Amino acid sequence: MKAGAAPVILARLNGQFHHAILLASHNPFLVETMQRLGTMMILLGPTAYSLARRVEQIGAEHDAINNAIQTGNPEQARAAAATHLQNAAKARLEIMATCNQVSLD
DSSP states (O other), X not given: OOTTOOHHHHHHHHHHHHHHHHHHHTOHHHHHHXXXXXXXXXXXXXXXXXXXXXXXXXXXXXXXXHHHHHTTOHHHHHHHHHHHHHHHHHHHHHHHHHHTOOOOO
């Protein structure tokens, strides 16, 4: 990922990375499902790139997935993708919790 880039730029690059993997899957159901999920994710507000610590992590996670695919190691790709999804879910919950905090003062 491009260090110092705005979250919106990083999110766009992220979408391109995920879309390339989806197309390479040759699975129309997966492509359609993920496109619909992506549309719904917009409703959840800020992306994980709004968390500074996640920017570098996401890049490393994407590199691990890409390297596994490029070397023809499906088990390693699956494991790297699972790690990425778990970390993304944790980040999304953190963002949602932060956005939903209300000051009572």
